[in-house]
Amino acid sequence: MKKIIALVLALVLAFGLVACNNGGDQSSTASGSSTASDASTASTGGDDSGDLITVGFSQVGAESAWRTANTKSIQEALTEENGFNLIFSDGQQKQEIQITALRSFIEQGVDYIAFSPTVESGWDDVLNEIKEADIPLILVDRTTDNPDESLYVTWMGSNxxxxxxxxxxxxxxxxxxxxxxxxxxxxxxxxxxxxxxxxxxxxxxxxxxxxxxxxxxxxxxxxxxxxxxxxxxxxxxxxxxxxxxxxxxxxxxxxxxxxxxxxxxxxxxxxxxxxxxxxxxxxxxxxxxxxxxxxxxxxxxxNPLLGEGLADVIKKLEAGEEVEKKTYSEExxxxxxxxxxxxxxxxxxxxxxx
Amino acid sequence: MSNNKAPANAIKSKKKLNLNTQFIAGLVALALILLFNLIYEPGFFRISIVEGKLYGSIIDIINRCVPTMIISMGMTLVIATGGVDISVGAVAAISGAMVVSLIGYNFDSATGVTTTNMNMYLAILIALIVSTICGAWNGLLVSRLGIQPMVATLILMTAGRGIAQLITDGQIPRVYTEDFSFIAQGSIFAVPTGIYIALAVVLIVYAFTKLTAFGMLCESVGINASASRYSGINAKNIKLICYTICGLCAGIAGIHIASTVQGADANNAGLNIEMDAILAVVLGGTSMAGGKFYIWGTAVGALIIQALTTTIYSLGVPPEIIYVVKSLVVVIVVMLQSNLIKNLFKKIGSKSKKSSAAASV
Known part of the structure; x- marks a missing residue:
């Protein structure tokens, strides 16, 4: 009897793990568990994306309808048809999750990082790491309190x-x-x-x-x-x-x-x-x-519909054009x-x- | 549990004394917080009826603490067995996400017709079953696989919000039907419905643990699991039942939270509520090491936490220092309940008992 119970439990656990894993891949590729996401994105992101531009985007979370619209706009603009491979990460309004996501973007060697910081302070280390890795950083919607403008290429969003x-x-x-x-x-x-x-x-x-x-x-x-x-x-x-x-x-x-x-x-x-x-x-x-x-x-x-703007900015950078340090949306x-x-x-x- | 050979009235008095020191320290803390409010804001205790509903700061406190109180009931049982469940916030989020997604509210702005996919009560039932399964899952990990409670429930705490987000598809789905908002925002005989739900949960848990042997079994498992096993108690099943009840409580709270905001916010629903629930249990006098537990003490603990939050809002404490103020008060309350102060209470109590033997209790 005990053996049967143990077997059933082991199966349930295994099933649960598989289910969780699938879930993770669907919703967000790099939310915390970087080992699983590394493996999955290495195959999809690195190898077969010859001419796709890989963009890692770390979103604040889904705390409001505004944020949801913002997420949707970015996911709809940075599609494979438009020449992008988007790695989307939901920060769940937690700075540590966002920092983990940003570091995993660096490890994965993405072409661009776009990022909407949940709070203003405490990003200095990870932003310097991005700079050292020579990955252009685009701040979306929110800003950080770091006065060093060389850390990011451009900031786009609302005033x-x-x-x-x-x-x-x-x-x-x-x-x-x-x-x-x-x-x-x-x-x-x-x-x-x-x-x-x-x-x-x-x-x-x-x-x-x-x-x-x-x-x-x-x-x-x-x-x-x-x-x-x-x-x-x-x-x-x-x-x-x-x-x-x-x-x-x-x-x-x-x-x-x-x-x-x-x-x-x-x-x-x-x-x-x-x-x-x-x-x-x-x-x-x-x-x-x-x-x-x-x-x-x-x-x-x-205006949360920043996806098109973000795609434009990345395409401009890809073509070697200069972009303004600040791009305000019309409101x-x-x-x-x-x-x-x-x-x-x-x-x-x-x-x-x- | 103790004094099993002592005369019946001795047990009784011992029990009452225990209840009193735990309970009174909590009540004193609650009274102090409310008194402070009264001095600062003379109208604090004013209760009126607005729109056919009781209205006032006191009502707000009771009404807002409903989710914490419901969850802390399940948490009391889990802690009594020597465990802890930190996944309750995530389970509440799952339950809320389930019920809102299943109802599937749709408003056609062109025709002005609203449609729903599923009967609300059926959706609630399914959500409660799912959260009970979540609780049972925790219980199996702890009781059958012997994983440490903190670690076992950490799994669902982390995965739970992800599951809730999958259910809601990362959106915040909304339900604007009258029936659904009635769960948390309606009123029966001018009393907000949420209060009835909380009261019902407290009474059921109280009846289940104190009128049956279940409460005693929990305490015995919490004090010494292997000793209780040798004396013929199925400790594993007791633990399993406690975690399952805790999951169910989290599910009820999740539905209440969803009804309050008329939507399911997978990220914020029940955020940090596990900490508030644990705090409520501890403030109520139950030891984190397991053993004796106090249902009514926990209820008072939950009220203390919410009274504190509401006070902070009405005082106009700057948002930057809210948490500092909150933790300072918690430190004071915990100190009030410490052995040193408790002994002081006892001394005063025994002195007054000597002078007036019967009237003191």
């Missing part, structure tokens, strides 16, 4: 600081439109992940505008980790404070937190979009729907009625790809 400024300017226009600029205005802010460029720069840009007005007070500011669940939880806590009724504006650093906050505001018996003006960054379809439904007011676009701002030069969300909702 987060500018997004914060535009959000701030729109809020001022909104407050003036509603005649609220005479009294004190209390603003709540849902920050992104602490240390992420998207959070730090948006916060700085927004604050820059608000600091020009003495009657505006960003009283509540807390991190929501860019996730719906945290955004909801933090907003709930904001709304419980004795002075919560004075909150007039909520600035969320991404859509998902704003969507969580809308649920929390509704649960508190207040009307999102009317009692509290909601503005966020990113511009996903769900947020557009909320603006059209009147539950949110404004969204500053942060718009959308609201309900087209205030202060914003576009109307209702007119553009059907074009949203994500």
């Amino acid at each position: 987060f600081h500018e997004e914060g400024v535009r959000a701030g300017e729109w809020v001022i226009a909104y407050l003036e439109d509603k005649g609220l600029m005479d009294g004190e205005v209390v603003i709540a802010e849902l920050q992104g992940t602490v240390g992420a460029a998207a959070a730090t720069d948006r916060m700085a840009g927004f604050k820059e505008v608000m600091d020009q007005y003495s009657n505006i007070n960003i009283k509540y500011s807390q991190t929501g980790d860019f996730t719906t669940a945290k955004g909801q939880e933090v907003m709930e806590a904001f709304l419980k404070s004795d002075t919560a009724n004075e909150i007039k504006v909520l600035f969320a650093h991404n859509d998902d937190m704003a969507i969580g906050a809308i649920t929390a505001i509704e649960a508190a018996g207040r009307k999102p979009g009317e009692d509290i003006c909601i503005i966020s960054c990113d511009g996903g379809k769900a947020m557009f729907q909320n603006i059209v439904d009147g539950k949110a007011n404004c969204v500053v676009e942060c 718009d701002i959308f609201d309900q009625n087209g205030l202060a030069g914003a576009l109307k969300a209702a007119d553009h909702i059907n074009e949203r790809a994500y």
Whole structure:
């Protein structure tokens, strides 16, 4: 009897291992277990890709709809038909996984490394290793705090600081439109992940505008980790404070937190979009729907469709052309009625790809 | 367990004293945190009914700690047998991913028609079965193959999020049906539904362990597995059952988390919840070495953790130092429960007992 049980267990274990292995190969080639991925990519990547350009891409994770759209755009642009062999690695929002992935890219000897760092600091060693290995590095969407520009070829993505400024300017226009600029205005802010460029720069840009007005007070500011669940939880806590009724504006650093906050505001018996003006960054379809439904007011676009741009940059580099150190994507701002030069969300909702 | 020859009332008083020191230290810590809030924010205890639902900071704390509390129930049993299960967060993610993917919500914006692939209750049942299997897998590794619990559950902890991502295809699928959001966000008699689920789990685990011999068997396995085997207890099966229950608890919590955000986030659902659950168990007075366990102590432990989190948000602690503040409070609570302080409590307790014999307990 015991032998039979042992045999069955061994079979289950073996089956499980095989299943896990298959899974790993499908979703991400180099997420942590570098031995397995080395073997699999050595055969697919190194040998039979004579004229394909091998690109290792280390993504932050899949923390939001924005990120998912970003991943999809890159996977769709860097296909074999377009002349690329993409090794995609999901960092699961953990720096150590991303560092492991970057090192495995170096070992595999990829032609280009594209990389979206989950936090700003702590990349110095691995970036120098990439430089020593003479692999061109392209930073996508996010930046690092390393001032040495020779470490990377180019950075492409959004100007987060500018997004914060535009959000701030729109809020001022909104407050003036509603005649609220005479009294004190209390603003709540849902920050992104602490240390992420998207959070730090948006916060700085927004604050820059608000600091020009003495009657505006960003009283509540807390991190929501860019996730719906945290955004909801933090907003709930904001709304419980004795002075919560004075909150007039909520600035969320991404859509998902704003969507969580809308649920929390509704649960508190207040009307999102009317009692509290909601503005966020990113511009996903769900947020557009909320603006059209009147539950949110404004969204500053942060374009995730960077795949085509990345493919262009790599092709330029391949042809020996010079590229700019910084490539900003074109971005718009959308609201309900087209205030202060914003576009109307209702007119553009059907074009949203994500 | 101990004092088996002593008179019945002696056992009783010993038991009560044990429960009291563990329980009271936890309650004191919880009370201190809440008191601190009351001073800082006078309206902290205010409870009103908004949109037909109880509304207030206290309700938030109870409501938000539901997943941690459910998982920490299973974790209590596992820890009581001398093990630990660090895969619960990943199992919760799998369960959430399963239920959301199976329901397969679809909204056609052109026609405004929503369709689903599967009945919600069937999807929940399948997700719970899958998470129970995950728990049983951990149990088999620990009890039959004799792998150390930390290592055995580490396998699923690492692989689990990958599996969850495979199920969701790396996306965050969403379900916007009323029925599904009711699980975590609805209310029955003005009380949020999540609270009923947590209470039910706590009561069932309590009944299962304290009204049957199962709890005693767990403790005996945790204190000395081979001694219990010699006295005729099937230690392997007890461990297997504990891990299986833990998996099931993680599955229930996963569905609750998915319902809260109306979607399955394979990366973030239940992230670090295993640490919170273990902390809740330890704060509740159960030793990591196994043996005696305290269901209600764990429940209080889970409440302490969430009260702390909510406090930090409402205090406006800068996000950079959240973890420092959290760990400082945890250090203080653990010190409150240390033997030194416990003995101090006992001394005070025995003094007051001498003065008023019956009234003290």
